[in-house]
Amino acid sequence: MKLDSSPIAAIATAPGRGGIGVVRASGKNLQALIQALFGDTKLQPRHATYIPFTGADGAIIDQGIAIHFKGPHSYTGEDVLELQGHGGPVVLQMLLARVLEAGQALGLRLAEPGEFTRRAYMNDKLDLAQAEAVADLIDASTEAAAKSASQSLSGAFSKTIHALVERVTNLRMLVEATLDFPEEEIDFLEKSDARGQLTGIVEALDTVFRQAAQGALLREGLNVVLVGQPNVGKSSLLNALAGSDVAIVTPIAGTTRDKVSETIQIEGIPLNIIDTAGIRNKDEQVDVVERIGIERTWGEVEKADVILHLLDADHGPTRADEAIVANFPSGVPVVRIWNKIDLSGHKPGVDLMEDATHIYLSAHEHIGIDLLRAELLRIAGWQQTGESLYLARERHLIALKSAGKHLALAGEHAAVSDQSLDLFAEELRLAQGQLSSITGAFSSDDLLGVIFGRFCIGK
Known part of the structure; x- marks a missing residue:
C-alpha cells in the first residue's frame, strides 16, 4: 500500500442493495470538494444536512444527508465527508463517480483496501491492535467473537500491552542505569528486586497470552474433519452437530462424493465441520468422481485441527479402519466416534485411552452428541474463566511467545550474577520490542501493507 496523503473516496457500505448507502471521502482539507459538490451551501461540522446530491449538470442523483467531520475530530484524523443516500448499487456508483469528478482538482482518488483505517492509525486515532479489531468486528462469526473484538477496539487489549511494556521499560531503566554507573558497586539485583519484578512481568505476560489464545480461538475457530469408511454416519453426524439437514443422508455407500462444510457454534466457539467422501479399500472399485472425492478427503485431513474418525459400533x-488410521498426520488430535450405538446396544459414553478419546453415540438418534461437543471444547482448550478475552491474531500470539522467550533468557542471566547485566538488559530490550510491535510502535511498512490490504475498500 502506498503512503500517499492525497484525498481518497470510496463507498463505505457493503456491496449489494440496502436501505442506506454511504460514500466517504477523507483528506487534509475538503472545503474545495464540499464547495464543488454543494456550491454556496455550508455544512456545519458534525451536523447532518439534508440536501440533494447533484451531478455536474445539476441533475439530481439522489437526496440524502451530508455530514462534514472536521479533522482531527474524525475517524481518520483528517477532514471526512460522508454522503448518506439510498443503498442501491447503481446510485452509489453514480454518487462516487460524482465525488471523484468534483475532487479532481484536489487529486482525489479511489481509496485502497483498508486505507481509511490505515490513516486513522497513521494519525494516532487508533493503534495497530485497535485497527485490526475493526476488521475482526466486521468479520466476527459469533456473538462472543464480536464482544471480544469490541473490547480490543475500545483499547482494552492495547492498554494491557502498554502496561506490560511500561513494566519492562522501568526494569530496563534500572538495569541500564546500573550499567552506566558501575563505580557505585551496588548489588543491583538484590536492592532493586529485579528478579521479583521480572517474575511479576512473566506472570502478567502468561495471563495475557492465555486470554489472547482463547480470543484467537474465537476468531479462527477449529477445522474439524469427519473421516471414515462409506456409510458409517459421517453425514448424519454433521447434520446432528449442525442441527439441520445440511448433508444428504442415504443408506447407499458413497453418497457423499465431495466435501460438505458447515460452520457451527459450541458455546460461542466457531467450528468448521467438514464432511468428506468415505474412504474405501484400495482394492475396491470406485468411479472417477468418487476417487477424486477420496483424494480431496485426504487433502482436508492434512489441514485439520481435529480429526473425527467414525467407526460402526454395530460391526x-x-x-480398512486400521489402514485409515495409519495415514493420519502426526500431531493432530483424533477422536474415535463409535456411531450407531442404537443398533449395537452400547451406552453413550467417553473412554479416555492412550491412542485417542473414544466416544460412543448415535448420530441418527442424537444420542451422546453432547459428549462430543464437550470433547471438542476440551481439545480446543476452551475455558470459560470469566476473564476478558482479546480477539488476538496469529502475529499477536507470535509476538507474545517471542517476548516470553526473551524474558526467560533475561531470567537466566539474572540468576548468574551482576556480571551478566548487559545480557539481562539486551533481552529486556528485545522483549520490549516484541510487545510494542503488537500495537504498532515498531512495525515495518511491509507489515502494515499486509494488515490493511485485507480490509474492505470502504474501511
Whole structure:
C-alpha cells in the first residue's frame, strides 16, 4: 500500500442493495470538494444536512444527508465527508463517480483496501491492535467473537500491552542505569528486586497470552474433519452437530462424493465441520468422481485441527479402519466416534485411552452428541474463566511467545550474577520490542501493507 496523503473516496457500505448507502471521502482539507459538490451551501461540522446530491449538470442523483467531520475530530484524523443516500448499487456508483469528478482538482482518488483505517492509525486515532479489531468486528462469526473484538477496539487489549511494556521499560531503566554507573558497586539485583519484578512481568505476560489464545480461538475457530469408511454416519453426524439437514443422508455407500462444510457454534466457539467422501479399500472399485472425492478427503485431513474418525459400533473395527488410521498426520488430535450405538446396544459414553478419546453415540438418534461437543471444547482448550478475552491474531500470539522467550533468557542471566547485566538488559530490550510491535510502535511498512490490504475498500 502506498503512503500517499492525497484525498481518497470510496463507498463505505457493503456491496449489494440496502436501505442506506454511504460514500466517504477523507483528506487534509475538503472545503474545495464540499464547495464543488454543494456550491454556496455550508455544512456545519458534525451536523447532518439534508440536501440533494447533484451531478455536474445539476441533475439530481439522489437526496440524502451530508455530514462534514472536521479533522482531527474524525475517524481518520483528517477532514471526512460522508454522503448518506439510498443503498442501491447503481446510485452509489453514480454518487462516487460524482465525488471523484468534483475532487479532481484536489487529486482525489479511489481509496485502497483498508486505507481509511490505515490513516486513522497513521494519525494516532487508533493503534495497530485497535485497527485490526475493526476488521475482526466486521468479520466476527459469533456473538462472543464480536464482544471480544469490541473490547480490543475500545483499547482494552492495547492498554494491557502498554502496561506490560511500561513494566519492562522501568526494569530496563534500572538495569541500564546500573550499567552506566558501575563505580557505585551496588548489588543491583538484590536492592532493586529485579528478579521479583521480572517474575511479576512473566506472570502478567502468561495471563495475557492465555486470554489472547482463547480470543484467537474465537476468531479462527477449529477445522474439524469427519473421516471414515462409506456409510458409517459421517453425514448424519454433521447434520446432528449442525442441527439441520445440511448433508444428504442415504443408506447407499458413497453418497457423499465431495466435501460438505458447515460452520457451527459450541458455546460461542466457531467450528468448521467438514464432511468428506468415505474412504474405501484400495482394492475396491470406485468411479472417477468418487476417487477424486477420496483424494480431496485426504487433502482436508492434512489441514485439520481435529480429526473425527467414525467407526460402526454395530460391526466393530476392520482392517480398512486400521489402514485409515495409519495415514493420519502426526500431531493432530483424533477422536474415535463409535456411531450407531442404537443398533449395537452400547451406552453413550467417553473412554479416555492412550491412542485417542473414544466416544460412543448415535448420530441418527442424537444420542451422546453432547459428549462430543464437550470433547471438542476440551481439545480446543476452551475455558470459560470469566476473564476478558482479546480477539488476538496469529502475529499477536507470535509476538507474545517471542517476548516470553526473551524474558526467560533475561531470567537466566539474572540468576548468574551482576556480571551478566548487559545480557539481562539486551533481552529486556528485545522483549520490549516484541510487545510494542503488537500495537504498532515498531512495525515495518511491509507489515502494515499486509494488515490493511485485507480490509474492505470502504474501511
